[in-house]
Amino acid sequence: MSLNRAYLRLPLARPRAARPAKPLLSARNIRSHSLLTSLCSSPARHARVLSTSRLLLRGSAISDASCKLYMQEAIRQRSLRDPEGFWMEAQQAIDWIEPPTRALEIPDPDRPHKVKWFPDGKLNVCYNALDRHVRNGRAQQTALIYDSPVTGVVAKYTYSQLLHRVKQAATMLRSNGVKKGDRVLLYMGAVPEAIVTMLACARLGAVHSVVFGGFASSELAKRIEDCCPVVVVSSSCGIEGMDKTVPYKPLLDGALQMCKHKPQKVIVLQRPRLVAELNPGEESWQDAVDSIPDSSLYHGYEAVMSDDPLYILYTSGTTGVPKGVVRPSGGHAVVLQYTMERMYACKPGQVYWSASDLGWILGHSYICYGPLINGSTTVLFEGKPIGTPDPSAFYRVMAEHKVNTFFTAPTALMILRREDPHGEYRKKYNLAHVKAIFLAGERCLPEIQRWWARHISGVDDTGLSVHHIGTPVRNVVSDNWWQTETGSPLTGIQVGLSEDGSKLPPIKYGSAGMPVQGVDLRVLRIKDEFDEDTEVDAHPEEAARGEIGNIVIKLPLPPGIMNTLWNDDERFYKAYFCRFPGFYDTGDTGMVDSEGYVHILSRADDIINVAAHRISTSSIEEVVVEHSEIAECCVVARPHAIKGSVPVVIAVCKHHRPWQTVEQIKDDIVASIRERVGPFASVYRQNVVFVDRLPKTRSGKVLRKMIRSMISCAMHNLSSQCPVPTPATIEEEAVKAEVWSAIVAWLETASESK
Incomplete structure (x- = not known):
């Protein structure tokens, strides 16, 4: 029996009473009238949506007896009711060096935010991304496609070739003193060598920290000083357009001059467009890595505890000091494996493309680790949606590489809509093979999502609020929501659960889908008496359905979410768990509507208070872009x-x-x-x-x-x-x-x- 069917056989929890709904429009609760219309009007149109599972926030995920319970919600209910059993089944998809005997542990009941997932398990994430696929028959399958219109290069690496390259990089790092627990900082663009270095670090049990290439020297210096890398690996330059080259090496030199910490070694990938001058003791990638003979390769890999850090990814801090999000190895690997096929509908052997950079969380989770752990083919794109060379870039890559699942930011769609409003470039390409397209990074406004769906799938949903997924599932355009801190989605539509569209919740334009496995999402009422930046709300109140409030996740958090901030456990608690005891504060505001869809409207500081009326900036933007x-x-x-x-x-x-x-x-x-x-x-x-x-x-x-x-x-x-x-x-x-x-x-x- 498959895992999914086993989950669905479990009994449902008993419903709890929902709190009485407040008036939809009040001084405390103001939203876009267009959003309210999409949720409340046109009974004939929305009667079909009322079958969607209902999330009662005071309990967990409970559906009314008269409502159809979709697979996604049934699975989530089981994960909340029996996290031990659920995640012990899910972890079986990972190859462990020492398999875990239990799913979760909270060492200190007074600190429920410090949960350990698969605490006694040992694994190597690089082995799960490469070695096991080579051993299990995927050696000659393409693992990585590097498509760079800015340099005119398309290169493909099989799993066997990528593993060989990773062993070379791991050998170089070991020869420069890198060992388990040491840090390696990457200052590179969207080049294969960046993925190779990330995986080489994971192979050695070292902790990598990727900094987006082109960051100013002062910002780069803060990150070097904080994580104290043994080795820095950089590109000589970044190529951000057909005629735009950004020198990286001078920025790195400036950062190192500012730092008290000095790495033992600096390795520079010399790009032909701009070759950098190396300082004494520095070495080019070409000499340090490419020239390593097979006879000298390090073939081993280090076992790390599940809770050991895989990487540090810095995100902006309100004080100007970046927050180093630490990703635990085991939980992250389990969740990425789980989401690739169920959430993103990409099976082993199929092609997955995230149009992002490796310096962002999407690049970590779903360019590098997720697709490779899953045995899929990942696309690394060095280009822009326009200007490389024209607005057909996205369509060309999807068509040329037979992309099954595509992921991008709503902003990219806004740019395409501006440059190609009638989708003329789209008409040149056959995208019938694309199963699903996902959006994340900012809320995707309904008009933008409808425009993209119309030109991708040919379905004109102008004026509609809901799109019912057809059978078989093809060209679905779905928003989902997650953060650097979480590392994988908190909400979305899990398109990969079935080929029968009637078993999937409809797409509701403007929403971020529904909560996913392990996520006990709540909306807490905004209180005027609290200073939202500093006060602790010891008695948080849950908001009514349709009421805008603070989006939080009830503890314990599911696996894969950050387990601390680098060198700052106190800040970790204060930034995310102090304000609402017992909850993770996402920093976002939004609501859950009557059908259980989550609407992420804005960051907490993007709520405008106009004469005691709270208004989400997103609700106004939604109207303007139409x-x-x-x-x-x-x-x-x-x-x-x-x-x-x-x-x-x-x-x-x-x-x-x-x-x-x-x-x-x-x-x-x-x-x-x-x-x-x-x-x-x-x-x-x-x-x-x-x-x-x-x-x-x-x-x-x-x-x-x-x-x-x-x-x-x-x-x-x-x-x-x-x-x-x-x-x-x-x-x-x-x-x-x-x-x-x-x-x-x-x-x-x-x-x-x-």
């Missing part, structure tokens, strides 16, 4: 003397000449927001600002915090030079100056009363 002349936008708060804050819409028009004037577009936007969100949103035409580009991180997220800071500073100082520090993650610094100039020009004419 305008025919708007390509993308972001909404931030502007301080206001009377109302506290009012929304400011920062928008980008489509590249073609608008058929309306800018003033007409402003009027349309304001009218739509008044109708769909409400007059209380206080969006005025004076607070609609047009820019040529939005500032974004290299992973595609809009830098809303920077824009908020710009507006706040400009209200007191209309200087020609922006006083706001440049975020280390910004993709293009020139955009910051453009937006600052637009904000200054706007504030010189905008009235304070509006």
Whole structure:
């Protein structure tokens, strides 16, 4: 009997009573009218969705007797009711050196956030990603496809070839003193050698820390100083476009000059476009790794405890000091194996492509480790959705490499929609083989998701809120939600559970799907009496269905989620577990609707308080991007003397000449927001600002915090030079100056009363 069917045979838990629903619109609970309409109106359309399993947050995941229980929710209920049995079955898909005898352990009941998964198990993650597949008949299967339109290179590596390359890199690291528990820092772009080095570290039991190539010297220095690497592996440069080269070596040299800690060795991958000058004692990758003969290779691999760190991945901290998220080896391997086929519908031997960089969590989980642990083929893409060479890049890669599952950020779709609104480039390619397309990184606005689905699958859902998955499952476009801290999805639609679309929850546009296995998701009410940044809510209250609140996960957390911050266990507790005792604070706000779908609306600091009305910036953005002349936008708060804050819409028009004037577009936007969100949103035409580009991180997220800071500073100082520090993650610094100039020009004419 398969694991999934075994789960479904288990009895369901007894339902608990749901708390009475609060009024949908109140001073404490304001949402987009369009979102409410999609959830509450048109009974004929939404009667079909009412069969979706209902998540009662006060219990766990319970469905009404009259509702159909989808496989995903039945599996999740079992995982919450019997975590020991559930995860002991799931871990059997991993090859252990010493198999675990139990699933979880909480050493200190007073610290329930410190859970150990598979505590007595020993494994090697690299062995699970490579060796076992070579031994089990996949030696000649393609493991890695490197597709680099910026250099004109497409290279393929079989599992056997990739294993050989990893053994070479592991041999080099050992010869330079790297041993189990030591750190190795990577400062590279989307090149195969980065994946090779990551796996080589895992092979030795060393802990790698990948820093996105191109980070400023000061930011790179903070990470070197924090993790104290024995070896630094860098590229000579990064290639970020057909004609854009970023020198990495000078940035690395600057960082090392700032650091007290000095690595024992620096290895530099010399890229032909820009060969770097090496300092004494430094060595090129070509000499240090490529030249190692077979007779000198290290063929072993180290056994590590399940709770031992696999890697450190730094994420931004509110104090300016980066947080080093530590990923436990065993739990991460189990969850990645579990999600590849069930969540992402990619079987061993099939092709999986995440259009991300290795410096971000998506690159770690679902470019490097997840697909390889699963025995799939992973695509490493060095390019952009446009300009490499045109907006057909994504479609070409999917078609040329027969991609089964594709993963990208909603921002990439916004860019494609702006450049190719009618999908003309899409028409050149046959994508019938694509089973599923997943989105994550930011909330995907319904209009963007519908546009992508229309041009990928040919299904026009204009104006609809729900898409029913057909049979067989093909070209599904689904949002899912997770974080650097979690390492794998917390919510989504688990497309791989069945080929029968009727057994899968429908796609609800604008939602992030439903909670997945091991995730006991709750929504806690926002309380006016608490300072959300500092206070502890000792008596949190759960929000009603449809009420916006703080998204939290009830402890214990499922396997694979971070188990500490590097060298800072106290900060780990205070940042994520202190505010709501017994829960993991995700830092996101949102709601669970009446059908159990999770809507992640914004980060907690992106909620705008307008005259005591809490408004999610996402609810306004959803309305703005539906305008025919708007390509993308972001909404931030502007301080206001009377109302506290009012929304400011920062928008980008489509590249073609608008058929309306800018003033007409402003009027349309304001009218739509008044109708769909409400007059209380206080969006005025004076607070609609047009820019040529939005500032974004290299992973595609809009830098809303920077824009908020710009507006706040400009209200007191209309200087020609922006006083706001440049975020280390910004993709293009020139955009910051453009937006600052637009904000200054706007504030010189905008009235304070509006």
